[in-house]
Amino acid sequence: MALVEVKNLKKYFYGPKGAVHAVDDVTMNIGAGETMGVVGESGCGKSTLGRTIIHLQKSTGGSVHFNGKDITNPTPQELKKLRSDVQIIFQDPYSSLNPRMTVEDTIKEPLLISGKCDKQNVDAETERLMDMVGIARRIKMSYPHELDGGRRQRVGIARALALDPKFIVCDEPVSALDVSIQAQILNLLMDLQEEHGLAYMFITHNMSVVRHISHNISVMYLGQLVETSPTKELFAEPLHPYTKALLSAIPTTDILHPKERIVLKGEITSPIDPPPGCRFADRCVYATENCRKPQKLEEIKPGHFVSCCRVREINSL
Incomplete structure (x- = not known):
């Protein structure tokens, strides 16, 4: 049984022009002592997802289970007790x-x-x-x-550890630090995980960092997960076109074997009441009419989930 189970979680922000689908139908599991890396471009909903899971923001729909218990709509007393088990490390250590x-x-x-x-x-x-x-x-x-x-x-880390939590959301905890200090903080987090059996949701833009610290990785695009996989498999064989584009942007020092950079073109779909179908379709060179139909994460390989009709068609041949 997973320590944290998120099922069809939604978080919408309502405004005069409609509802912003910041987190839309996200499902993921995080095991005890494991790190789930969450990656994606700015504005895709990574931080909102983490904050909604630990009730810094109230969810619009879906459910969250912690250690087998439904914590989707906790009472004030239950929420106070929950604070001992779930914590967050914020991105900016000064403003927090x-x-x-x-x-x-x-x-x-x-x-x-x-x-x-x-x-x-x-x-x-x-x-x-x-x-x-x-x-x-x-x-x-x-x-x-x-x-x-x-x-x-x-x-900030000491404050998060004060109540002996089992699960910590790490919201880009090293992005504001120098590279040498980043390594120290990452090693500290990994040592603490090994010593105390902590589970992390590690939110970041840095693909090299998430590769180093995560057991599994979820890729987000405009509020939805498009791919979830064990870390090694995701880097060895990414399946979703958006994941391939992200990985192609990682800098390399190998001048003898340069990467082919995938440059995304087209307009980003509006997150305000988006149409059904793949939200990456307008920027995907493989998009077809089938991509305009509702998509969902499906297990293509053991533990490897992808939301892409083209990938499903290729693997069904």
């Missing part, structure tokens, strides 16, 4: 921290509010969390503006 709170106060806050620690043992638990994520105790009285990006993100 309170500028008026020190490192120590930031980490202490969830411990005291949740009742996990009282005032007698909260100091020891705070120092334990700082040691766990590699924050020197000498900076515990520092404010966010006094820290570099890497230390700020470590504070």
